Amino acid sequence: MCLIDISEPLRAGVAGWPGDTPFSFTLNWTKEETGSVNVGKVIFSTHTGTHIDAPFHFDNEGQKVHELDLSLYVGPCRVIHLFDLPSIGAHDLAKYNLAGVERLIIRTDSWKDRSVFPTSFTYIRPDLGSYLQKQGIRLLGLDVPSVDLPDSKELLGHHSLHQHGVHILEGTVLYQVEEGDYELIALPLPIEGADGSLVRAVLRKI
Numbered sequence: 001m002c003l004i005d006i007s008e009p010l011r012a013g014v015a016g017w018p019g020d021t022p023f024s025f026t027l028n029w030t031k032e033e034t035g036s037v038n039v040g041k042v043i044f045s046t047h048t049g050t051h052i053d054a055p056f057h058f059d060n061e062g063q064k065v066h067e068l069d070l071s072l073y074v075g076p077c078r079v080i081h082l083f084d085l086p087s088i089g090a091h092d093l094a095k096y097n098l099a100g101v102e103r104l105i106i107r108t109d110s111w112k113d114r115s116v117f118p119t120s121f122t123y124i125r126p127d128l129g130s131y132l133q134k135q136g137i138r139l140l141g142l143d144v145p146s147v148d149l150p151d152s153k154e155l156l157g158h159h160s161l162h163q164h165g166v167h168i169l170e171g172t173v174l175y176q177v178e179e180g181d182y183e184l185i186a187l188p189l190p191i192e193g194a195d196g197s198l199v200r201a202v203l204r205k206i
């Protein structure tokens with residue numbers, strides 16, 4: 001069984017959203033202290049590294065993480081390459097036959113240095129949501145920290161996807177991933193009430 005890990009390693013200093021909670025893992029208790037076991041403690045923003053957005057992230061009425069349909073995050077998935085475009089809209093996908101695809105991951109390679117938060121990256125144009133819905137796509141994954149640019153307040157990309165029933169996976173690591181069909185597993189943690197969750201995302205070639 002050959003799994004391709006497309007998750008960002010979680011360590012102190014992992015590039016996070018500017019101003020958001022820095023990731024930390026510490027040993028809260030050592031084996032010497034407890035006499036039996038090491039016990040860790042993690043602190044993280046729900047949007048650290050490779051993560052999914054629940055609609056509640058950008059819509060107060062939207063679903064929270066524990067309300068999401070897990071079948072979104074497990075199953076067949078198409079990976080395509082669209083390198084170095086400033087943005088992606090319906091026009092950019094017209095050349096692909098996405099019939100039968102429910103989960104689409106786009107490798108943009110637009111986040112060049114994963115050790116720092118990017119100043120710009122490929123974002124999603126507002127006409128993409130309805131196009132993906134027409135193709136039957138329910139999950140869109142990208143190798144960038146957001147589907148909208150960091151200074152956006154309207155979040156047109158997020159809302160366009162959400163209005164058309166397309167869920168969002170952000171921050172995947174795809175440098176080694178070729179175009180093709182895979183099985184995706186990227187399950188959120190069952191954090192009640194949450195707006196997003198880290199995931200361990202893997203692909204398996206099919």
Ligand SMILES: Nc1ccccc1C(=O)C[C@H](N)C(=O)O
Pocket residue numbers: 017020045047053057145146147148170
């Ligand atoms: N942590 C944040 C703090 C403030 C504003 C945005 C973020 C995000 O993480 C955005 C994001 N990853 C997104 O879902 O587009």
Ligand SMILES: [Zn+2]
Pocket residue numbers: 047051052053145146170196
């Ligand atoms: Zn997010």
Ligand SMILES: [Zn+2]
Pocket residue numbers: 053145146147148158168170
């Ligand atoms: Zn997002």
